Amino acid sequence: MNGEEEFFDAVTGFDSENSSGEFSEADQRVAGVTHVDTGRSNGLGKVGERPPRENGIQKHRTSLPAPMFTRSDFSVWSILKKCIGLELSKITMPIAFNEPLSFLQRITEYMEHVYLIHRASCQPQALERMQCVAAFAVSAVASQWERTGKPFNPLLGETYELIREDLGFRFISEQVSHHPPISAFYSEGLNQDFLFHGSIYPKLKFWGKSVEAEPRGTITLELLKHNEAYTWTNPTCCVHNVIIGKLWIEQYGTVEIVNHRTGDKCVLHFKPCGLFGKELHKVEGHIQDKNKKKLFMIYGKWTECLWGIDPAAYESFKKRERRGDQLSKSQPDDGSQKADGDVADAVPEAQETVQVIPGSKLLWRVNTRPPNSAQMYNFTSFTVSLNELQSGMEKTLAPTDCRLRPDIRGMENGDMDLASQEKERLEEKQREARRERAKQEAEWQTRWFQQGSNPHTGTPDWLYTGGYFERNFSRCPDIY
8 A cells, every 4th residue: 555545634624412502404594595596507407306305405314324333343553553753644544443424525514504604794794794704614623523533535536516505505626636635625605695615735743642633725715795705724633542542632723714805813722622621622712903903702612612702891701700710729730640651641521611701692503413423423414414325316426426435335334344345446446547647647637626826815725617517527537
């Protein structure tokens, strides 16, 4: 094997059970978009049967065909013990450590809380729009909580499309590079209210007991009615206890969201776990204008919810809180911390839910996960539907779509032997195609995206060239 798999390459992606479910998927449906005439085809085509619909809304599956495969019989240490300090893109992992999704589908999970984009588009004031965009940026990583399986690496040329008329968007992504692995995506609102696009290149580091994934690549959201563009990058994600112990995930780093029209900026600090897990999952930050004046404070947890409040009220509350802290000193260290060695990092206990400051405004709350989520790789309801192959769909999908990958389909159906065999076959087919191109001195040609510069930041990016939903797939490569 020469590097067809990356270890935990998809933890950059982007829920907690501590949710009232205040914003369910049903609440997120956009009125009037179940039949949209945009002057362009919605890409469904005329061929094939329509999937089941109830009251005009397409129904999606609520569970996977087979329960999750146990990983208890596999030791990741036997694979990684010689790899400390090495480039992780050269490591091939057994299929038991995967989840039955491609990384392209994992990226699509950004869209679970797309109602926040629609809400932003409806706000008349720039400050309120930035609040919604900040909530969307945090919500985009929420589905990663407890998702310790790695998605399948996309094959070069692989694609994934998703059309959700009930949620008011359509989405297309393509694996545009294999070394380094780069995934490009593009989404648009069916009411022409937004464009959302970017390219993701995760940079991985193995620290002995944990794997850190630093996301590279710019994410861009354009609110068309306001002629505004927002850009940001996702926080760093770390998977702990990849050798022994229970796997757990944290996100940390600073995310800066820039409104390129007004100069406003939202600065969000994803807090590292810290001693005793006090900061686990916390997000704190603020929105400032172009003169760096703070306009709005934001706080919450990326696994749970996000709140906002006026800066004066926030500072007043924090002062009272600090006075209270001085009266109750922290407990002294009992010396129970173990030296760094062959021991697992303790899984931090979940602290109490977010303390809501009086006068705060709820910006976002995570969707409740389905009751059988633990048997389905800790998928959300939105995620469960992503690999569903509905009746007649294969007649309209591109032949490169993830749903048609036999190894992912085999794993989803619980046939691990078939999945493993197909994965090896597909990787060998990809290597053979690469050798053939090298012989002919031919460059790989992407189909739906091209290299260029981000129009708002000037940084390198992959830009959608258009035309996917016209469904001319004659030039698509044979990758499966």
